[in-house]
Structure formats: structure tokens, C-alpha cells
Amino acid sequence: MRAVVGIILLAVVAVGIGLALAEVPFGAPKTEVGGYYLEHGREETGAANAVTSVVVGYRAFDTLGEVTVLFVAALGLGAVLTAAGAKTGRRDVQPASLVLRSGAKLLFPLIILFGVYVFAHGHLTPGGGFQGGAVIASAFLLLYLGDRNRRISKARRTATESLSGIAFVVIGLLGLSVGGHYLMNFMPKGTLNTLLSAGIIPLIYVAIGFKVGAELAGVIDDLVKETA
Amino acid sequence: MSFLSDYAYYIGAFGLVLIGLLVVLSKHNLIKVIIGLSIFDTGINLFLVSVGYLRKGTAPIFSRPGMDAGGMVDPVPQALVLTAIVIGVAVLALALGLAVRLYREYGTLDLRKMRELKW
Numbered sequence: 001m002r003a004v005v006g007i008i009l010l011a012v013v014a015v016g017i018g019l020a021l022a023e024v025p026f027g028a029p030k031t032e033v034g035g036y037y038l039e040h041g042r043e044e045t046g047a048a049n050a051v052t053s054v055v056v057g058y059r060a061f062d063t064l065g066e067v068t069v070l071f072v073a074a075l076g077l078g079a080v081l082t083a084a085g086a087k088t089g090r091r092d093v094q095p096a097s098l099v100l101r102s103g104a105k106l107l108f109p110l111i112i113l114f115g116v117y118v119f120a121h122g123h124l125t126p127g128g129g130f131q132g133g134a135v136i137a138s139a140f141l142l143l144y145l146g147d148r149n150r151r152i153s154k155a156r157r158t159a160t161e162s163l164s165g166i167a168f169v170v171i172g173l174l175g176l177s178v179g180g181h182y183l184m185n186f187m188p189k190g191t192l193n194t195l196l197s198a199g200i201i202p203l204i205y206v207a208i209g210f211k212v213g214a215e216l217a218g219v220i221d222d223l224v225k226e227t228a
Numbered sequence: 229m230s231f232l233s234d235y236a237y238y239i240g241a242f243g244l245v246l247i248g249l250l251v252v253l254s255k256h257n258l259i260k261v262i263i264g265l266s267i268f269d270t271g272i273n274l275f276l277v278s279v280g281y282l283r284k285g286t287a288p289i290f291s292r293p294g295m296d297a298g299g300m301v302d303p304v305p306q307a308l309v310l311t312a313i314v315i316g317v318a319v320l321a322l323a324l325g326l327a328v329r330l331y332r333e334y335g336t337l338d339l340r341k342m343r344e345l346k347w
Contacts, residue, residue, distance in 0.1 A: 006253035010246050017242050026234050026278065034280065034302035041303075042290060050288035050300065054307040066311040073318035077325040126289065130314040192293055212314060219321045226328055 046189030046198035047123035055128065056204045060183040063204075064168060067211060071165070074215040081222050096146050104146025111139035119209030123198040129205040133212025140217040144224045152221060157214050164210035171200050171207070237278035244271030258330060258337040262323045269316045273309045280305035 037058060041050050045057035055063055096104075119132025143150060175184030183200075190197035244267055251264025280302035288303040327337065334342050 003250070003254040006250050009253070010250055013249070014242070014246055021235070021238050021242075024238075024279070026237055026281065028282075031302055031304065034304045035297075037303055038288060038297040038300055048290040050290070050297075050303040051306045051310065054303050055310065059307065063311065066315060070315050070318050073315065073322050077318075077322045080322070080325040080329055124289075125291070126287065128310065130310055134314060134317070192290065216314075216317065219318060223321060223324065226325075 042192055045185060045201060046192065047201050048193050048197075049123055049125065049128075051126075052123045052128055052201060052205070053198075056122075056201045056208075057185065057198075060172070060204065063208070064172070064183075067165070067168065067208060070212065070215055071161075074219050077219055078222050081226055096148070101146045104142045108139050108143055111142065112136055115139065115209070115213065119205050120202065121195070122205040122209075123201045124193060124195065129208025130212055132205075132209040133214075134216060136209070136213030137216030137220060141220050144220060148224070151225075152217065154218075154221075157218055157221070160210055161214035161218070164207040164214070167207040168204055168211070171203055175200070237281070238275065241271050241275035241278055244268070244274060247271075256339045258327045258339060261339070262320065262327060265323065266316070266320055269312075269320075273312055273316070276305045276309050276312075 037054055038050050041047065041053035041057065045053040047053040047057060095101075115132045115135035117132075118127035118135055119129045122128030122132070140152060143152075172183040175186050176182045178184065178186040183204075185199040185201070187199035187203075189199050195202075248264045248266070248268030248271060251267065252261050255261055255264065282299070282301045284299070285301035286299055288300040288306070290297075330342065331337055336342070
């Protein structure tokens with residue numbers, strides 16, 4: 001019964017979407033603002049990756065808000081799982097196989113290295129703080145899969161998360177004090193396509209990388225603790 | 229251009245959105261509802277990226293100096309989607325955490341058996 005009502009409702013929604021989208025051609029020239037970012041992003045932010053120049057250049061304040069949303073979601077998960085959590089005893093988990101254990105140990109540093117590469121080169125190549133942080137969190141997930149009783153230090157994780165979050169805000173405040181605008185790109189832009197270019201963009205992306213990595217590792221930690 | 233090449237991406241993206249909504253509306257298992265929300269999320273992300281697509285466009289990255297900006301796709305939707313994906317993961321984890329708490333409270337994941345959630 002619910003499925004039938006649902007399908008009727010969705011048919012109405014689909015007709016509405018279809019009528020609205022009939023006017024929006026696929027693959028048409030981009031929006032005016034997108035064209036502006038592509039034309040002027042290189043000179044104005046110094047980042048070779050136009051997506052990065054939008055995320056931490058033109059819309060860096062918006063990104064600060066998105067980082068906050070991520071933080072609140074991770075915090076909410078921790079609160080939901082730990083608040084009044086009457087845990088029903090530890091279940092015995094079967095230890096991981098030898099292949100998984102040694103594979104996790106072998107791959108862990110390499111995945112961390114790749115994650116750091118992804119967020120440190122966010123202004124040059126596809127990638128950035130969010131993607132690099134997710135890669136780093138996947139390394140911790142592999143670590144947990146290899147050894148269910150292993151725990152990363154909560155104090156260190158929280159310290160990494162807080163310090164990188166503070167670093168983002170402080171970089172913004174430095175821009176405010178130097179140039180009069182919050183998150184202003186006050187550092188020299190350097191030459192395009194080199195690692196040390198684009199001013200504060202790589203610094204912010206490194207901070208975001210650490211923050212997202214620590215937060216998602218914390219999410220994994222909370223969920224693993226719940227099942228262990 | 230034929231109808232299919234003009235609208236295939238939109239149909240695919242909103243197909244995922246509608247499938248996700250249908251799962252949310254019709255399933256009784258909480259985990260399946262969360263999977264539906266995740267599919268919904270994916271569809272929206274796919275739609276945003278396809279709005280920014282330019283026919284025969286390349287990635288908006290100036291990997292060599294002196295590249296022309298004309299043939300590149302719109303960077304704005306990609307910038308929106310890349311944060312939305314990570315936030316989607318965190319929200320999914322939050323939903324799963326709530327499911328864990330509900331299971332502990334009621335001893336079931338069936339929405340029909342949770343007294344306060346009847347509709």
C-alpha cells in the first residue's frame with residue numbers, strides 16, 4: 001500500500017522535475033560566474049586547479065561553514081553513540097587473517113602518504129583537503145580491519161582536529177589583519193603550476209586535510225567501538 | 229541532438245533520486261531507509277555535476293601553463309559537490325549511529341514496531 005502511494009507521489013514529483021528540466025539544455029555553455037572563475041582564477045588566486053580556486057579561494061568562507069557542518073555531524077555521532085550508552089558487554093571478535101593483518105600494516109603508511117600527496121597538491125592536480133582527508137581516514141579503517149582491538153589515541157585525534165580547525169580560522173584572521181578582508185590571500189602567489197604557489201590556498205587545504213582525516217577517522221572509531 | 233543525448237544524464241541522476249525516495253517511502257527496515265537516503269544523495273550529486281558539464285569539455289585544471297579556459301567544464305558545481313560528498317558520508321554515519329541507538333532501545337530495526345514512529 002505504501003509502495004503504491006509512494007509511486008503515485010513520485011510520479012507527480014517526476015513530472016514536475018521533467019517540466020522544469022526541459023528548459024535546461026545538457027552540455028550547454030557554462031554559467032557566467034563559472035566562466036569568470038576559469039578566466040580570472042589563475043591570476044586572482046594563483047591556483048592551477050580551478051575547482052580549488054573556487055573552494056578555498058572565492059568561496060573559502062563557505063568552505064569554513066561546510067567544515068563546520070562536517071564537524072557537527074561527527075560530534076553528533078559521538079554524542080549519539082556515547083551518551084547514556086548502555087553497552088551490552090564485549091563480543092568476542094574473530095581475529096583478522098594473517099593476510100589482512102600484514103597487508104594493513106604494509107599499506108597503512110603508503111595510504112597516509114598518498115592522502116598527504118592528494119591534499120598538499122590540491123591547488124595543482126585533482127584532489128584537495130576533503131579528498132585527501134577521506135583517503136587518510138580510509139587508512140585508519142584498514143588499520144581497524146586488520147586489528148579489531150587496536151585504538152588510535154583519542155587525545156591526539158582531537159588535538160589534530162582542533163589545531164587544524166584553529167589553523168583555518170587563524171589564517172582567515174591573518175588575512176583580516178593584513179589586508180582587511182577575512183580569508184584574504186595575503187601571501188605571495190608564486191608561479192603557476194609549482195607546489196609553493198597560490199598563497200594561503202595550500203595552507204588551508206593542508207589544514208582541511210588534517211581536519212577531515214581526523215574527523216572521519218573519529219567517525220570510524222566511534223562506529224567500530226560500537227560493534228567491538 | 230537527439231532526445232537521449234540531451235537528457236540521458238538528467239534522467240539517470242533523477243532516476244537515482246526517485247529510486248532513493250521510493251526506498252525511503254516504502255521500506256520498513258531502518259537500514260534500507262538509510263541506504264535509500266544515500267542513493268538520493270548520490271543522485272543529487274550526479275545531477276549537479278551534469279549541470280556543469282560542457283560538451284567535449286575537459287577538467288577545469290590548468291595542468292600546463294597557457295591552456296585555454298574555453299574548453300573546460302564549469303568548476304562551480306564540482307566545487308559544491310566535492311564538499312557535499314564528504315558531508316554526505318558524515319551524515320550517513322550519523323544516521324547509522326541513530327539506527328544503532330534505536331536498535332538498542334527497541335530491539336528491532338523495523339519501523340512498524342517502533343511505537344513512536346508510526347505513520
